Amino acid sequence: GAVVSQHPSRVICKSGTSVKIECRSLDFQATTMFWYRQFPKQSLMLMATSNEGSKATYEQGVEKDKFLINHASLTLSTLTVTSAHPEDSSFYICSARDSRGSDEQFFGPGTRLTVL
Amino acid sequence: DAKTTQPPSMDCAEGRAANLPCNHSTISGNEYVYWYRQIHSQGPQYIIHGLKNNETNEMASLIITEDRKSSTLILPHATLRDTAVYYCIVSTYGGSQGNLIFGKGTKLSVKP
Numbered sequence: 522g523a524v525v526s527q528h529p530s531r532v533i534c535k536s537g538t539s540v541k542i543e544c545r546s547l548d549f550q551a552t553t554m555f556w557y558r559q560f561p562k563q564s565l566m567l568m569a570t571s572n573e574g575s576k577a578t579y580e581q582g583v584e585k586d587k588f589l590i591n592h593a594s595l596t597l598s599t600l601t602v603t604s605a606h607p608e609d610s611s612f613y614i615c616s617a618r619d620s621r622g623s624d625e626q627f628f629g630p631g632t633r634l635t636v637l
Numbered sequence: 638d639a640k641t642t643q644p645p646s647m648d649c650a651e652g653r654a655a656n657l658p659c660n661h662s663t664i665s666g667n668e669y670v671y672w673y674r675q676i677h678s679q680g681p682q683y684i685i686h687g688l689k690n691n692e693t694n695e696m697a698s699l700i701i702t703e704d705r706k707s708s709t710l711i712l713p714h715a716t717l718r719d720t721a722v723y724y725c726i727v728s729t730y731g732g733s734q735g736n737l738i739f740g741k742g743t744k745l746s747v748k749p
Contacts, residue, residue: 525680555736564724565681565739614680616737626737628673628680 523549525617527629534605535637541601542632544615550595551617555626556588559612571598595620605636640664641725646744649719655712657743659725662706667729670701671737672710674721681724681739684710715747 524547534540544554552573557565569590570578577590589601598617602609614631642660649655661670669688673681685692685699687708692699698711712719724742 527680557739564741565675567736567738570736612678616680625683625686627683631678631680633678 523547523617523619523625523627525615525627525629527613527615527632529632530630531633531635533635533637536606537604539601539603540605540634541599542613542615542634544598544600544617544629546596546617546619546627549617549619550621551598552595552620553618554592554598555616555618556590556598556600557614557616559614559631565614568600602634605634607636610634610636640727640738641740643723643725643740643743645741646746648746648748649712649715651717651747651749652714655715655719655745655747657710657712657723657725657745658707659710660707661725661727664705664727668727669729670699670705670708671726671728672697672699673724673726673737673739674719675724675742676718676721684723715745717747717749719745720747721745 526545528543554571556568558568559565567580568583571590571592573592579585592598612631616626616628618626669686671686672684675681685697687699701708722742722744724739726737
């Protein structure tokens with residue numbers, strides 16, 4: 522299957538700093554990528570839909586000014602958590618849709634964010 | 638909210654078939670049934686999907702009832718590495734009209 526990578530896999534930062542997480546589709550082009558968040562013992566919650574070359578669409582309750590999404594190319598989307606606080610500590614997962622083929626979504630391995 | 642209902646947990650003996658049920662009584666005609674699984678601290682992994690016919694691939698089989706209101710994922714010979722949370726999701730093809738909405742899933746524990 523298609524491969525989606527995320528970088529970094531794990532990050533620890535101080536409260537008030539910003540953290541950027543990258544999501545890449547390695548062997549396919551993705552006009553649409555999705556960002557999810559998962560708290561311990563809970564399911565994945567969709568945060569936003571990222572479309573190449575246009576603004577992201579955020580789910581209700583997700584602050585767009587806090588979670589900045591950039592999808593500048595067909596293989597890369599970035600999520601920046603600005604002014605991170607301990608309550609932002611979570612597992613962030615991206616997925617990418619193969620726009621040329623079956624239109625299925627492929628998930629990245631996730632990024633564990635810990636804010637001290 | 639997720640459109641599916643799954644048991645919160647199930648156990649299965651190693652080497653035996655694992656049958657994971659899912660209810661999706663409000664599924665609409667253009668929605669597929671998708672199954673993903675998530676092994677601890679990893680991203681979800683696609684398993685299989687179907688519309689109305691039964692499907693089989695190298696990982697599993699998907700049995701969808703004739704009225705499409707429920708389905709069963711079958712892992713024919715479960716191994717310890719199949720221990721994971723299994724999510725049943727209904728969505729238009731590829732989530733093309735939005736996204737995949739994850740419910741709570743079923744935590745499958747495969748025991749030796």
